[in-house]
Amino acid sequence: MALAGYPLGISVQAVDVADNKIVDPVTKQVINNSLNRLIEEVDTITVEFEHIPEDLLELVHGSGKLKPSVEAILTGADRVREKKLLEKLAIDNCPFEIITEVEQLDAAVEKLGEKLIIKASRDGYDGYGQWRLQNKSQLPELKEKLSQLDLHKIPLVVEKMLNFDRELSLVAVRSSNGDIAYYPLAENLHYQGQLHVSIAPAPQVDEALNQQAKTIFNKLAESLDYVGVLSVEFFQIGQQLLVNEIAPRVHNSGHWTMQGADTCQFENHLRAVRGLPLGSTKVTSPTAMINIIGCKAFSRDMLSIPGCHLHWYGKTPRKKRKMGHFNLCADNYSELGKTMQALAEYLPVENFPMLKDEAARLIKL
Known part of the structure; x- marks a missing residue:
């Protein structure tokens, strides 16, 4: 998010919620500043994930600078609150x-x-x-x-436990005056409860399904008076969408936008919370996002593949940890599948168990 902000002239500092220290979001170096002083100095406060101590949330909420709202963040962090909101809005869910x-x-x-x-x-x-x-x-x-x-x-x-056809997600962004820009639905493939692959735009989506997702998003965003990027995860059963979860932040299934859309989700989130016009969400190419999970090291030779973009997070490796992701871009789904096949040749199958099968499926579309 910080990297997306620099070209817009937006400087970002981060708070480590474990100890409330102020850090540079890119280098992770500690900045000599206090939390209270930082809250006074900044124009806007936002979040990149929802699992934040409630006392810290209440502190920043008191500044009047927090976007999205504390209610939205707490709802995304608590499945009971989330379920009650879905019931209140009569939104279908499990x-x-x-x-x-x-x-x-x-x-x-x-x-x-x-x-x-x-x-x-x-x-x-x-x-x-x-x-x-x-x-x-x-x-x-x-x-x-x-x-x-x-x-x-x-x-x-x-x-x-539902026998659903597939998992989809809608990532969209809402401004403080209620303008909304939607990215297309993405199709998500999970393995052992963790997202491994997203394909965007999701194949075989008609306008009725798109509109159903947008209507659900609008209900949630308006109820929460939401500002910023919000993600809604769905189970698709036939032509019906059931909400699985909501995430009040930029979302893993939206990482494809870094190469596959005119304006990425990170930039659009910053545009929304800083009161700037929302950027175009136009798709520039079919894109696959492949998470790098628990993988310690590999050759970078796959960067020779046309349309292959690596995003490495620089984290300490551990089992099931997201270490980075690939974005693969192509002219159509069949070519995207072939690009995924080419990528699979460079990677250990144990860390990327869904890659080859998904590539084969796309090639047949």
């Missing part, structure tokens, strides 16, 4: 129950069926803080695991 006692799981199974996904209401992402129940025989073992948790402090959201 059938669910909220439980604060392990013994309530029995009633949830009777109501929702024995195939369930159980999610911690806070602090869970990328498959963390999630459990699956495939049949009733697993219930005693699962209850034993969950009995170790403080469910009054962090309730569980128990969802019916």
Whole structure:
């Protein structure tokens, strides 16, 4: 986000929420400044993820400079709040129950069926803080695991496991005066609860499906008086979209916009929160975003592939950590699939388990 801001003349400083130190967002070097002084000095305060201590959120909210709103951030960080908002707005989502006692799981199974996904209401992402129940025989073992948790402090959201056709997401940006610019729906492929590949624009999307996604986005954004980039994740079942999650921030499934759209999501977020005109979201080419997950090192020789762009984050490697991503651009889906096949030859299959199969699917489109 900082890199997207520099060409616009926007300087960005970051707060490490673990210790409230001020750091350079690119070099990570500590800046000799206090949090209270920084809040006074800046024009706008925004977030890049929603799992922020509530006392810190309330502090910056008090400045009147926080965009999006504290309500939007707290809703994205808490699945119970999220579910209540979806119910309030009559937006279709997975059938669910909220439980604060392990013994309530029995009633949830009777109501929702024995195939369930159980999610911690806070602090869970990328498959963390999630459990699956495939049949009733697993219930005693699962209850034993969950009995170790403080469910009054962090309730569980128990969802019916749906047989959906695919996962989609809509990333869009809303300005403070209510203008909205939509990126096209992206198709997302997950592995072990973690996003591995996004294809944008999503193949085989008609105008009715697009409009359905936009209508849901509009309801959410208007209810939250949202300013900035907001992502809505969907399950598609036939021609119906069910909301899986909302994310009040720039989103992994929108990283393709860095090469595949006229204005990337990071720049558009900064434009919105700083009161600048929103940038065009026109697609410049079909694009695949491939996450680099838990991969320590590899040759950079794949940069010889036309349309291949590497974004490396410079993080310390660990299992399931997103270390960076590739954006691949091509003239059409078939060519995009061939580019993905070429990329797969340079990468360890254990870290990119979906790449070859998805490439083969795209080539046939």
